[in-house]
Amino acid sequence: MKPNFSWACTNIDNLKKKYNLDKYIVLFPFCSAHLQIKKWPYYNELIELIKKKYNDKFKIVVAPGPSEINDAKDIDAISLLDGEKILDISQLSSLIKESSFVIANDTGPAHMAAHLNAKGLTLFGKHTTAFKVSIERENFKAVQVDDLNKLSATKVFERLSSSIS
Numbered sequence: 001m002k003p004n005f006s007w008a009c010t011n012i013d014n015l016k017k018k019y020n021l022d023k024y025i026v027l028f029p030f031c032s033a034h035l036q037i038k039k040w041p042y043y044n045e046l047i048e049l050i051k052k053k054y055n056d057k058f059k060i061v062v063a064p065g066p067s068e069i070n071d072a073k074d075i076d077a078i079s080l081l082d083g084e085k086i087l088d089i090s091q092l093s094s095l096i097k098e099s100s101f102v103i104a105n106d107t108g109p110a111h112m113a114a115h116l117n118a119k120g121l122t123l124f125g126k127h128t129t130a131f132k133v134s135i136e137r138e139n140f141k142a143v144q145v146d147d148l149n150k151l152s153a154t155k156v157f158e159r160l161s162s163s164i165s
Contacts, residue, residue, distance in 0.1 A: 005115040009097055010090035016098075019078055024059040025050065025160075026096060026113075026120075028104035029075055030068045038105045038148075040123045045153035046103070046160075047076045053161065058100055063087050063109070101164050102140070103156065114140040121159055123148060 015021075029043040047060050063080045064072040072079040080087060080095065087095065096102055096113045102120030104110035110122040119139040125148040143159060145151045 003115045004117075005093060005112055006097065006117075008090055008093040008112075009116075010094055012091050012094040012098070015080065015082060015087075015091060015095070019059070019061070019080060021059055021061070023057060023100045024061050025101045025103070025164075026099045026109075027060060027062050027075070027077055028102070028107055028109040029062060030064065030071060031105045031107050038107070038125065040105055040125075040148045040151060040156075042151070042153040042156070043103075044074075044076050046156055049153055049157040050160070053157075061095075063092055063095055101160060103160065119163060121156065121163075123151065123156065 027043055027047075029040070031038040050058065050060060060077040061080050062072050062075050062077045064086060066086055069079070069081070069086070082088070082091060092109065093112060093116060096109065096118050097116040099118060102110070102113040102118050104113065104120065104122050106122055106124050113120050114122070117139055122140070122142050124142050124144045126146050141159070143151065143156065
């Protein structure tokens with residue numbers, strides 16, 4: 001029961017060159033409009049902590065979906081698009097697989113990251129459990145809390161720092 005989603009990857013060298021991506025952390029701060037309970041509210045605070053500790057070692061990027069492009073402007077990260085279009089599933093797969101780390105709400109890209117053997121964390125509130133959806137893998141772990149609003153950026157940063165070093 002260890003799916004491997006690597007077959008979905010494609011070459012994204014042009015995209016990485018356009019955005020000057022070498023080492024980067026991908027954030028997935030969005031969720032379905034009808035599932036706002038899954039949304040962790042402290043991504044910008046986390047970004048501040050990352051930049052403070054790592055300076056320019058990692059670029060911080062988001063890959064918004066079609067309904068998230070405007071919301072991405074509120075996140076202090078590079079919003080990756082392919083021209084004017086969102087990344088397709090193969091580009092998104094490669095972006096995740098080639099990243100240094102992924103932090104995501106419980107969304108499709110989090111599950112992709114788990115099955116691409118990406119290093120990262122997914123953030124779970126009370127809507128379900130990480131165990132129930134079988135998301136944890138060797139490199140991809142979950143943080144499970146009762147209330148995502150009470151999960152501090154510092155706690156998430158500590159988990160990122162201990163995994164990325």
